[in-house]
Amino acid sequence: MGSCPAAKVLAKEKEVGAVVDPLLQALPWIVGGLLLVLLLAVLRRPLGWLMRLAARTGVGLGVLYILSWAGGPVGLRLGVNLTNALVLGVLGAPGLGLLVALDWVLAP
Structure with a gap:
């Protein structure tokens, strides 16, 4: 018997989650930094x-x-x-x- 297709899908989701989670955590900082740069450019x-x-x-x-x-x-x-x-x-x-x-x- 080979490996289960569901296990492969779960492993792939874990890999994607490991990449996406830090990006989602950094997103407010990135947006805030861009807004600060925009505000300073305007003012x-x-x-x-x-x-x-x-x-x-x-x-x-x-x-x-x-x-x-x-x-x-x-x-x-x-x-x-x-x-x-x-x-x-x-x-x-x-x-x-x-x-x-x-x-x-x-x-x-």
């Missing part, structure tokens, strides 16, 4: 703009800190806060002029 420009704004705001905070330290003797009282740093980050040097003018006009 590349806005994320770049936000990163530049964050860097410029950080530089603005540094400038405000230096001005709060060195501006005291000349009467410059700009607060070191996120609002002033964002004004400096968005407007740059004209923003500094705006903040100094507002400090001068609104000074008690």
